[in-house]
Amino acid sequence: MDNFTFVDRPDNQRLQLMKDVYSELNSDVVKLFIDFQWTYRNMQKQYDYALDKNGLSESRFIILMFLYHAPNQTLLPSVISEKLGATRATVSKLIKAMEMKGWILKSTSTTDKRSLSVQLTETGNHVLENFLPENFSIVNNLLDSLSSEEIQQLSNLLKKINESTQKYTQEMEK
Amino acid sequence: MDNFTFVDRPDNQRLQLMKDVYSELNSDVVKLFIDFQWTYRNMQKQYDYALDKNGLSESRFIILMFLYHAPNQTLLPSVISEKLGATRATVSKLIKAMEMKGWILKSTSTTDKRSLSVQLTETGNHVLENFLPENFSIVNNLLDSLSSEEIQQLSNLLKKINESTQKYTQEMEK
DNA sequence: TTATAATAGTTAGCCGGCTAACTATTAAAA
């Protein structure tokens, strides 16, 4: 899932120069936006690295989690796609690769021949259970610097950003 | 640059169930981590969408910015790669596509035949200058919900996260 | 009942990340 993290970020001076030309530029906001991207990407990079060491990617990990919690540890590709928020085409690829690794089993349904059952295997279970403790530990490490008040604070700020993003999205959809 | 945004995020109940098995799980931190990813991805999705409407991607946009500010609006691919924080292979692809669009001009150096000059064209300039006002406006919209104090607050929190990420990264590199 | 529409999944091909292997050129060392 990994994005580059552009290194040469504009400093205050360069932003000021731009502001001379583009009066609508709000330096503080632009700077915050870039900082937000930067922080996320550095964090995500480390997270992806840890996943990769375990033969995982974030989407593969999440799919394992979905199956883990599913009744009979079984789900349809269409349901996985919906839960994951990715297209069926993407899920189709992921599932195929996971089957090759022996983490899941595919079997066609008898009632609806269009449908497919995706079931977690023992191997898949092990891969997941082996990674979970590391997962929680990494997340703790990455956010280690925040006190519980700060966690609450950040949570509130994120909620606000979600609201404005949501608002903007809705305006665009009109 | 676009990532999926997984839809079925674990709620408090599911996290509690996991905590029964994995005592090292810190629900608040895990929830924050997922919220952070969610917020970033929703925001980025809208940003990418706006870029796309202008025939741009974030990396293409940033490269245009680098060239825009460069002396003689010219840079070497290796320098672009370094500034962008992406590999030369990636930049090679991007540059090729941008040349096809007529946004840049490639010319081999006379002094060092290995080197390549990448120069912004008039067309490239127009594409950039056309997008810039929209760019600033979108960023403002996406972060519209934050007061100036909240901007400062968030900026500080991001800095802290950068610190813990940095610390974790260094530990991993040992 | 038969034709049409909706649904489930796959495939092909694009994009932008990546690594690894390659060519060409220049610089450094023997």
Add this chain to the structure above:
DNA sequence: TTTTAATAGTTAGCCGGCTAACTATTATAA
């Protein structure tokens, strides 16, 4: 000076996103 290193860039091929076009099956409507 000649061999070896380093450097600049490209290419091939993997990954995981995407859309659009496809097959097969099931459901709906004429």
